[in-house]
Amino acid sequence: MTFKLESLKSNKGARKPKLRKGRGISAGQGASCGFGMRGQKSRSGRPTRPGFEGGQMPLYRRVPKLKHFPLINPKSFTIINVSALNDLKEGTVVNLDSLVKAGIVTSPKNPLKVLGNGNLKVKLTVQASSFTKSAQQKIEAAGGSCESF
Incomplete structure (x- = not known):
């Protein structure tokens, strides 16, 4: 059997008829239409706009917008550019300890990250x-190798 658009039907009981509010006591939603007796939410029209919190400063106005959110766990590195490695001897193993001994890095508090500013002529x-x-x-390109851990 092939399905056609005109042959599709919703399941039995899936589509209920709309309640006719305010059309008498026998209709089930007469007089106050299920909105209670008095108050802001019982008046005609939409009761309140979305996000309204009864006069309290709403959530969308309390939270900070766009910039300046503090990072919870920021990643920080001891950074060094490739151009600073030209002073080292060829064939040496460069890590955070050897850079401190050579005097290139002065405060090795964080893990090492190598940036690509400048040129490298040493392997x-x-x-x-x-x-x-x-x-x-x-x-x-200079003939060296990169080892990340």
Whole structure:
């Protein structure tokens, strides 16, 4: 059997007739129409606009907008550019400890991240927690290797 658009029907009991409110006591929703006796929500028209909280400062106005949300767990790195690695000897293993001994990094509080600003002319094995794509390309173009942990 093939289905056609004109042959589709909703399930039995899925579509109930609309309640005719305010049309007498026998209709089931006469007089106050199920809205109670008095008050803001019983008046004609839409009772309140969306987000209205009875005069209290609504949630959409209480929360900060757009910028300046504080990051809960920000990632921070000790960053270094590829151009700073040109002073090292060829073939050395570069990590956070060796950079501190060489005096290139002064405050090694966070994991090392290598950025790709500048050019690299020395073949090095660089060990860092992360690399930018350009830094990785420049290290590998110079004949070195990138090891992330």
